[in-house]
Amino acid sequence: MKLNLFTYYPRYIALKMIRLYQKTLSFDHGPMKDIFPGGYCRYNPSCSEYTYQSIEKYGLLKGGGKGFWRIMRCNPWSKGGNDPV
Known part of the structure; x- marks a missing residue:
């Protein structure tokens, strides 16, 4: 039970927050x-x-870090393209 408290719930909350952003504010x-x-x-x-x-796929810390790095790379001068996880 303690493992779920520190791994599952923060991940669950982060994923729900991303979906909320996508359904309300996202241009895409x-x-x-x-x-x-x-x-x-x-x-x-x-x-x-x-x-x-x-x-x-990777969990909140590693996956969140990868997502943060992706957002930092996203700018008007970036080529973009297909970039799967």
């Missing part, structure tokens, strides 16, 4: 998708989806 996933029908993110999957998948 939420209601603002109508403004950018082709998508806004240069990468595939989008930065939020990449972070979600990496947290699922």
